[in-house]
Amino acid sequence: DFFRVLAYFRKRLPGTDITLLSNGRRFADGAFTRRFLKIAAPPFSVAVPVHAAAPALHDRIAGVKGAFAQTLAGLENLFSGNAGVEIRVVLHRLNVKALPGILALLLKKFPDTGRYRVTVIHYEIEGMSLKNQRRLSLSLKESAAVLGAAAPLIKRFKDFRLYHFPRCLVRKELRPLCWVTLPKEDRVYTSKCSGCRARRGCLGLMAEYCKAYGAGELRSL
DSSP states (O other): OHHHHHHHHHHHSTTSOEEEEOOSGGGGSHHHHHHHHHHSOSSEEEEEEOOOSSHHHHHHHHTSTTHHHHHHHHHHHHTTSSSEEEEEEEEOTTTGGGHHHHHHHHHHHOOOGGGEEEEEEEOOSSHHHHHTHHHHOOOHHHHHHHHHHTHHHHTTOSSEEEESOOGGGSOGGGGGGEEOOSOGGGEEOOHHHHTOTTOTTOOOEEHHHHHHHOSTTOOOO
């Protein structure tokens, strides 16, 4: 019923911006993608994760052999239409060191960065990530250090966002890229945040992250 549901919401909410979260693999089918693009009239976007710059690691994280090739083929097919495309990179212990390679791959594979958005997300401790926390465990400080090293690559993208990062932990030039995307009940601010000049528009800490790691990484700017 996917296409029926898609058509229903597009008809009922013609001006509402809809985002579909997908692993992107199904869009490797050209006929499927053409049908999708015909129904998913703007404003509509698809958010697809890229876990690594090489098949082995991407497929390991996705849990499906061949997922890397299918996802990239799906992204190429999506670019043939007028739907918005967001490429997401969720950072955790297994792939954090792969970030520079992922960004370099995107710049090579999809050089027109005005056609899509890149969003880098520090993983949330919930669902499957909670179940696999021992394997995925990654501090924000470690994650932010990799972001800082990748700053020259990040600057080459026209639309780049950071989710779940406190502004005090990232390099100054990257702070404007930090977005608050979680509801108030899922965010924590400490005494260090009260006098911080970057407090406005800052996520603070994810509540579940704070329970697991504490707030020792935060500093007041």
